[in-house]
Amino acid sequence: MENFIVSARKYRPATFETVVGQQHITGTLKNAIKNNQLAQAFLFCGPRGVGKTTCARILAKTINCTNPTAEMEACGQCDNCLSFQNGHSFNVHELDAASNNSVDDIRSLIEQVRIPPQAGKYKIYIIDEVHMLSQSAFNAFLKTLEEPPSYAIFILATTEKHKILPTILSRCQIFDFNRIQVEDIASHLSTIAQRENIAFESDGLHIIAQKADGGLRDALSMFDQIASYANKNITYKAVIDNLNILDYDYFFKLTSYLTAAEVSQTLLLFDEILNNGFDGNNFINGLASHFRNLLVGKDASTIKLLEVSENIKQKYLDQCRQTELSFLLTALNLANTCDLNYKNSKNQRLQVELALIKMCHIRSVVNLAQQPLSPNNTATDVDQDKKKTNVVAGQEETTKPKTESENTVQAVAPVAKSAVLPNIPAEEKPKETPRVGPPPSATSISINIPKPNAISTLIPSLNDLDRVAQEDDDKGPKKVTGEAREPFSYDRLLEVWNAFTQKMKATDKINLFTILNNFAPTLLNPELIEISVESKTQEHLVQQESVELLNFLRNELSNFGVEVTYKLVERKIENRLYGNREKYDYLVNKNPKLDELRRRFNLDVNP
Incomplete structure (x- = not known):
């Protein structure tokens, strides 16, 4: 029975030309060989399975070839090439630093470096997974790496360049290997499939290439696995079934x-x-x-x-x-x-x-959100042309929708807050009918129609539905009209202002609470309120919540002409020494959660 060789080994590139997806590196190395400008130490770094060790072996084979081609590829026929291919070359030494990472291993390597090559021009030392070397091993290697014999060339390979000492990096020419593109991997797999007489679908090979995440060795391993699973017929369905991938x-x-x-x-x-x-x-x-x-x-x-x-x-x-x-x-x-x-x-x-x-x-x-909202629109979830009937204490009452000037709608059933607002032509709007009988029942609801520029506040964010729902529960049916302009005193303004800041504190909006609590508002005229802030950042934070602030002020003050403006001020700092208690009170004022922290850990403030 013939021994099976996995594709990753069987089709490992033997020349620079057959390396997949690393043309920027193979071209540089071939030019360096052609111009006789080889460095004494190379560092190949990049993800797993992208060709670092393969390129190191090809480089070692090519620079000792006695009859290279015009494209600076190894001939594969000379004694040096044949001995390398058979694994008997005395000029190429490989060291796995993952298992040979001690100082003694590096010292043994340094002793071998002193012996010149018996056949060929160079002795090449390939150290794989070099980042696994210990700190002392790196230090023992520094001098030899900086001033090696003229015939010695070191090729270091690693997947984690950040773990290598900067003193090592400064002594090497660094080559960064890229993840191989999906198209390159898929094309390479199709070539191998044709050589192995394996039937395939292009979609299936693309899935393998995507799953490999830029690593050709991983792609070849999956390719062998699926070829066995599907009996040499790699279909799209076979790939997604075997690799457990969503179709x-x-x-x-x-x-x-x-x-x-x-x-x-x-x-x-x-x-x-x-x-x-x-x-x-x-x-x-x-x-x-x-x-x-x-x-x-x-x-x-x-x-x-x-x-x-x-x-x-x-x-x-x-x-x-x-x-x-x-x-x-x-x-x-x-x-x-x-x-x-x-x-x-x-x-x-x-x-x-x-x-x-x-x-x-x-x-x-x-x-x-895209529907226009005009000031003449009203919202209801029932036909506004129909009459509404309330039965209170056995007496039947019939009313019609109110006029545009009141901007309110009475409805027997609760109205959905996100209802679409129909456009009602002015000539079809019902005239106001005086109310007859007792006041409306407790089940009737009044809805305030916002101004046109506030349409964005009607539409909740899809990512903030929980907050909107909670706010809706907190808001009871409160009758207000868009034309209300009741005067208010400065004391009443301070009372409403403090209520809003406490609401911000209760909803964990500490930043907004702190900003609004720093300075008392100023009433510039009967309907213009000035908010003092210490920076543009604070002004921006307040503006983000300006819709909620204005709605709160206008509802509580029953004045829909209220507007706010902002003023930049500087906090006056008194030049005096503060005690610990004063400092603590100042910090608690800035962040009230500090006092909760003190109580939780049972801390005291030094006098």
């Missing part, structure tokens, strides 16, 4: 469900994926990669970033034409947030399902 079709189908807002189909497909043995974290990462590929397929200049086969690339191009850019950006953000929170979640499946449900509603939220 592209899952993501294409899922994206169509998400854009169509089919929540039930989306959750059923995710359940099928989990039942097939795939992890939720791998799924959400794969979905994010799918959205990324759709995003780069949007622009003709970035299509080259799609590292997939032509067949799959065409599917991406077809789907990216049917998917909006706003959907892809929002979905990418949701997938990234889900990935960050996945490991810390106690219900990981729910974490992914919640992200998928949010993705299903991206289009509806974006469409709502």
Whole structure:
């Protein structure tokens, strides 16, 4: 029975020309040999399986070849080449620093360096995994590496350049090996498959190349494994089954469900994926990669970033034409947030399902955000042309919707806050009818219609639904009108101001609480409030919450003409010595959590 040789060894490159994906290094080495400008020490660094040791062996073989070709390749026929290929060369020494990393091993190597070559021009020492050498071994090696004999050349190889001493790095010519491109790996695998009479599909080889993550040795190992699994017929299905990879079709189908807002189909497909043995974290990462590929397929200049086969690339191009850019950006953000929170979640499946449900509603939220809102619009979830009937103490009361000037709508059932606001022509608006009978029942709700420039506050962020829901629970039905302009005193302003700062403190918005608590507001005129800040950064922080601040002030003060302005001020620092208690009180004022920390650890403040 013939011994089987794995492809990684059988098809290991023997010349610079056959090295895959490292042309920038092989070209440099060939020119150095041609011009007789070889350094005394080389350092080959890069990821695993990209050809570092292979290039070191090819270099060692080529510089001792007695009859190199015009392209500076080893002839493979001279005595030196034959002895090297048979493993009997006395001029090439390999040392595995992972298992020979002591000072004694390096001293033994240095003793061998003193002996000149008996045949050939150079003695080459290849030290693999050189970063594994001990500190003392590195120090023992320094002098020899800096001033070796003229016939000695050292080739060091490592996957972790950052672990090598700077004194070693400064004595070497450094060559950084790149991860091999997916196309190069797939092309090399197809060549090997043809030589081995193995049937293959291009899509299957591309999946292997992507899974290898730039390492050709890993790709060849998977290639051998799947060739055995599929009985020398490498198909796309055989690859994804053997390597436990999610099929592209899952993501294409899922994206169509998400854009169509089919929540039930989306959750059923995710359940099928989990039942097939795939992890939720791998799924959400794969979905994010799918959205990324759709995003780069949007622009003709970035299509080259799609590292997939032509067949799959065409599917991406077809789907990216049917998917909006706003959907892809929002979905990418949701997938990234889900990935960050996945490991810390106690219900990981729910974490992914919640992200998928949010993705299903991206289009509806974006469409709502794009709808214009005019001051003449009113919102209700019932037909405004119908009459509303309230029965109070057995008496029937019939009312009509109120006029535009009041900007309020009375409804028997609670009204959804995110309801679409219909446009009502001015000539069709019902006239105001005086109220007859007792006041409305407790179930009726009044809704304030915001100004046109506040439309963004109606649409919650998909990433902040929890906060919006909590705020909605805290807000009771409060009747206010958009035309209210009740005057208020400065004392009333301070009372409302302090209530808002305490609300910020209770919701853990400590930065905003500290800024607003530093200076009392100034009432420049009956409706203009000046906020003092110490920097542009503080002003920006307050502006981020300005919508919530204005809504709070206007509601509590019953004055919708209230506006705010900002003023940069400098805090006056008194030139005096402060005691420990004063310092502590100042710090607590800046960050109230400091006092909680003191109580938790039972600490005292020195007088």
